[in-house]
Amino acid sequence: MPKLERQRLHDTVVEHIRNFIVEGVLAPGMKLNEREICETLGISRTPLREALKVLAAEGLIDIEPNRGASVSKLSETEIWEMFELLSGLEALSGELACERITPTEIADIKALHYAMITCREKNDLSNYYRYNQEIHDRINEAARNSALRQTYTSLNRRIKALRFRSNFDVAKWDKAIQEHEEMLKALDARDGKRLAEILRDHLIEKREAIMKGSIDHPVA
Amino acid sequence: MPKLERQRLHDTVVEHIRNFIVEGVLAPGMKLNEREICETLGISRTPLREALKVLAAEGLIDIEPNRGASVSKLSETEIWEMFELLSGLEALSGELACERITPTEIADIKALHYAMITCREKNDLSNYYRYNQEIHDRINEAARNSALRQTYTSLNRRIKALRFRSNFDVAKWDKAIQEHEEMLKALDARDGKRLAEILRDHLIEKREAIMKGSIDHPVA
DNA sequence: TACATTTATTTTGCATGCAATATGCAATGG
């Protein structure tokens, strides 16, 4: 029998609001009025408030005592730091993936890679992004580490919620693709150190492309 | 004026229960009865349930629909993976710390190191652990990355909740201390790659010391 | 006795209600 997973209201609410935040329907800084959301979703405040607590724990919203919740708005420094952590997680993913990925998975990633290149040729930025993210995701999955997977996913959501439109110039785009080619080579050779290095630099460059470098970040 | 921080009930409840779990008062697998806890803490179910949702999001408890919450019980594989992630986070911390740590902070860590060695000489395992953890914590802080700090802290809590009593033999103990000496050298030399390597190996050895290696973990 | 079925009790999930705090607005004074 198709065991129909009875799912709890507050869980579906978490997913619902989380998607709204990650997809940009709810922008950073936006106030979340409990009554308003309750009416929209047709639920009472109890499950909603439980959902808000979860989203706050995930770092997607901020809750101020007696003043309600709002979509997290991060400082440039925090964003900078999140990219730094993300680059570390990707590097770790890559290193582990080289040990554990199957030839089939490598082939799948190559297919995604070529699909991505096609998007570049068509100047289809939107789908390019999707394929790009999918490739990074596959590498993370290939690391075969659920804790790493969860942490990576969670951090990625927080970053995605910021809705960067990276000021892309063609040169950077082509460089990014070149780096992806290098990734595939490293994967094929199962050169973990090399893949880690590429992924790390790749992410840092993405960060630089997004953030104009006008902020002060920690240096020695 | 001393801005008196009004704190919410469910937040204090989160901290309360979290401490109980991390300190081992509530052991993995233990069932959490809502009514029972409410009576103990003298609160109603609403703030308690909000707290439980947060703890579940942190990975410290599991909530089964209509069946209540229990302290998370992890499989050996999950534990193995968590150590792997932790080693990656420590390696990243070390690398960044070498770029950003101040001489004062290095001096503080050295002081902790010597205090730790004294504990070893006195066979004071309990305080040895405290100093040991404190040193790793300081390195993580010196990385100057709040996202990394949060992730590390959260993961460490989940691991601490498992309450390992590592089957310690003297040889391993001395080896661990030797590795700590190497860490200090790398810090002094601000050799990030080297410190990362030591920390990573250090953690993996700790994992091996704790887990008897009798589980199957992913390999190529 | 062992096992299945029914009934009673407990426990969870959600809605509602009330008190405390915060917010918005008008009246008052400088």
Next chain:
DNA sequence: CCATTGCATATTGCATGCAAAATAAATGTA
């Protein structure tokens, strides 16, 4: 005209209540 005070409204935080599900207990049957 602007700032400040006091009041009305809205919003949050927590307690309580009720229905549905799960667990435990009791009964019946082979």
